[in-house]
Structures are given as structure tokens and as C-alpha cells.
Amino acid sequence: MRGTIMKTYHRPLGLVFGPDARRLVKNGEALPLAGHGAIAFTHVDVMTRGGGHAVQLIAAVADRAALARLSGQRQPFGPLSLDQSRIMGVVNVTPDSFSDGGQLSSADSAVAHGHKLAAEGADILDVGGESTRPGSDTVAGTEELRRVLPVVEALSRNHVVSIDTRKSTVMAAALAAGAVIINDVSALRHDPASAALVAKSDVPVILMHALGEPKTMQLAPKYDDVLLDVYDGLEQRVDAAVAAGIVRQRIAIDPGIGFGKTF
Numbered sequence: 001m002r003g004t005i006m007k008t009y010h011r012p013l014g015l016v017f018g019p020d021a022r023r024l025v026k027n028g029e030a031l032p033l034a035g036h037g038a039i040a041f042t043h044v045d046v047m048t049r050g051g052g053h054a055v056q057l058i059a060a061v062a063d064r065a066a067l068a069r070l071s072g073q074r075q076p077f078g079p080l081s082l083d084q085s086r087i088m089g090v091v092n093v094t095p096d097s098f099s100d101g102g103q104l105s106s107a108d109s110a111v112a113h114g115h116k117l118a119a120e121g122a123d124i125l126d127v128g129g130e131s132t133r134p135g136s137d138t139v140a141g142t143e144e145l146r147r148v149l150p151v152v153e154a155l156s157r158n159h160v161v162s163i164d165t166r167k168s169t170v171m172a173a174a175l176a177a178g179a180v181i182i183n184d185v186s187a188l189r190h191d192p193a194s195a196a197l198v199a200k201s202d203v204p205v206i207l208m209h210a211l212g213e214p215k216t217m218q219l220a221p222k223y224d225d226v227l228l229d230v231y232d233g234l235e236q237r238v239d240a241a242v243a244a245g246i247v248r249q250r251i252a253i254d255p256g257i258g259f260g261k262t263f
Contacts, residue, residue, distance in 0.1 A: 009048070010044050010047075010061070010063065010066040015033070015039060018038050021037075033070065037083055044058060087124070088126050094128065094129060107151050107154075124160050124161070125159050127155065128165065129143070129147030152177045152178055153177040156177065162206070166186045166191060166194070168194040168196075172197055187207035187209065188240070195246065206252045207252070208254035212260065230256070238253065
């Protein structure tokens with residue numbers, strides 16, 4: 001970390017899965033990852049800014065509080081428990097989507113696609129009406145609402161729906177239409193009113209890391225240490241959300257792969 005303050009980071013390593021995870025946890029040789037019953041970790045990478053890395057067995061890690069944070073059971077995220085992995089299906093109702101090439105630009109096709117994703121195992125359907133791919137332009141709120149509201153209303157009758165938007169007006173309208181999760185790629189920075197809206201609505205929110213705006217984020221992304229810089233950036237956004245009145249347990253984070261990142 002810059003300056004004289006030394007900051008320590010802990011990263012779980014030695015991931016094991018399924019019966020092996022449960023056996024090692026029972027034997028005291030691993031800890032469950034975030035309380036997950038089928039994923040565990042045996043080692044921790046203890047990092048400091050400028051101080052390198054020291055990989056240690058969990059038994060040797062001095063910071064018991066850090067281990068508790070890594071292994072502790074997470075609270076439910078909206079209507080979904082987090083004792084197992086959850087899958088989000090992307091439903092982009094845009095003509096210039098990064099993921100589907102505009103194939104879901106009509107409400108009917110988007111609704112049909114959402115039902116298909118749910119049938120294939122998606123726990124959350126993430127509906128978005130503004131492309132945030134690299135180089136994309138901002139979409140007017142009225143147009144974004146026209147695209148997403150019929151889809152949110154239709155899918156939320158039978159499925160858990162999140163609204164992917166950076167605008168508080170779209171957040172509010174989508175929640176009224178049945179969405180139960182907010183997914184903001186700007187981590188509540190784009191719209192000054194969004195944090196208060198989320199806090200007042202008392203709904204779960206996903207905060208994503210990105211550099212700048214979608215139009216320019218891929219022009220020249222630069223980091224001192226991408227792993228630690230992204231961590232610090234997300235930590236700052238979580239702290240800002242909590243300061244705005246959003247309950248910590250209702251916040252999820254997204255590292256933003258492809259959003260101001262090089263290969």
C-alpha cells in the first residue's frame with residue numbers, strides 16, 4: 001500500500017471440492033470456503049504491499065479473524081441461500097450486447113431466453129438494457145426502461161430477477177416490476193442517487209470493479225498490482241455503500257473481468 005501504512009491481505013489457496021473438501025474439513029486439515037459445504041481451502045496466501053507473498057497452511061496462519069472471514073457462512077443473498085454455488089443467467093435486452101450479439105433485442109425473445117436459462121439451472125436472471133461492453137455509449141434512461149421493464153415483469157413472476165443498471169430511476173422501476181437484486185457495474189458511482197435508493201429499498205446489491213466509464217475503460221488500463229488494486233477498489237466501494245446505509249450482508253462483489261483489465 002502506498003505511504004507508510006502496511007496492509008495485509010489473505011487469499012485462500014489449495015482449493016478442494018466435494019467429498020475431499022468435507023473429509024479434510026472434518027479432519028481439521030481445511031476450512032470451508034465462505035461456509036460452502038463442498039468447497040474448502042488448505043492454505044492461505046498472506047500478502048503485503050511491497051512485502052511479497054507467504055503461503056501458509058491454515059494451521060500456521062496467525063490471523064484467526066482473517067480465517068474466520070474467509071470460512072464463515074454467508075447470509076442469504078435475497079431469496080437465495082449461499083450454502084451452495086449459485087448461477088446467474090445473463091439476459092441482455094440490447095442491440096449491441098457483448099454476450100449475444102443483439103439476439104435478445106425484443107422483449108419476447110428475452111423472456112423466452114430467460115425461461116430457457118432458468119430451465120438449464122440459472123438461479124438468478126440478470127436483465128440489462130444498456131450495454132457496458134468496452135467502447136459502448138450511455139443509453140437514455142427512458143430507452144433503458146422501455147427495454148427492460150416488460151422482461152423484468154414477465155420473468156419475475158416465476159424467477160429470481162436482478163436488474164443490471166447504473167441508473168437509480170431504472171433500479172426503482174425494475175424493483176417495482178418485480179426485480180429483487182440490483183447489479184451495478186459502476187458500484188453505485190455512476191448515479192449519485194443510487195446508493196440511497198438501494199439502502200431505502202433494502203435489497204441485495206452487486207458492486208463491480210471497473211476503471212472509469214465503459215467508453216474509455218479499455219484504452220489504457222494500468223495497475224500497480226492488479227490483484228491488490230482491485231481488492232482495494234472493491235473494499236472502498238463496499239465501505240461507501242455501508243456508509244450510505246446499505247447492510248453489509250446484502251452486498252456482493254464482482255472483480256469485473258474485462259472491465260478495465262488486460263489479459
